[in-house]
Amino acid sequence: xxxxxxxxxxxxxxxxxxxxxxxxxxxxxxxxxxxxxxxxxxxxxxxxxxxxxxxxxxxxxxxxxxxxxxxxxxxxxxxxxxxxxxxxxxxxxxxxxxxxxxxxxxxxxxxxxxxxxxxxxxxx
Numbered sequence: 503x504x505x506x507x508x509x510x511x512x513x514x515x516x517x518x519x520x521x522x523x524x525x526x527x528x529x530x531x532x533x534x535x536x537x538x539x540x541x542x543x544x545x546x547x548x549x550x551x552x553x554x555x556x557x558x559x560x561x562x563x564x565x566x567x568x569x570x571x572x573x574x575x576x577x578x579x580x581x582x583x584x585x586x587x588x589x590x591x592x593x594x595x596x597x598x599x600x601x602x603x604x605x606x607x608x609x610x611x612x613x614x615x616x617x618x619x620x621x622x623x624x625x626x
């Protein structure tokens with residue numbers, strides 16, 4: 503089972519380093535990551551195996567996780583149109599995609615409102 507952990511960091515030097523150092527020291531691997539900064543804050547999405555453990559480690563480092571969500575992780579072909587093909591398969595089940603990013607090992611992560619249907623549509 504894969505989990506997306508959403509973390510909001512202060513938009514200042516060193517906050518991402520603190521996050522990475524805390525998880526690394528605890529032996530928690532980041533399998534995928536996405537992030538963007540806005541006025542005063544940055545929203546980071548982390549793909550981890552154990553969201554509860556990651557949340558506890560981050561909390562001990564003074565970083566609050568905004569929440570965690572079970573996600574669908576699938577292999578894909580790195581070619582034009584592949585995202586459209588995969589997203590269409592999911593959409594055709596009536597499932598909404600709320601989150602998407604690529605993992606460190608080149609898989610794709612989908613956060614949806616119906617992971618069972620999305621998984622079946624993608625064959626995972």
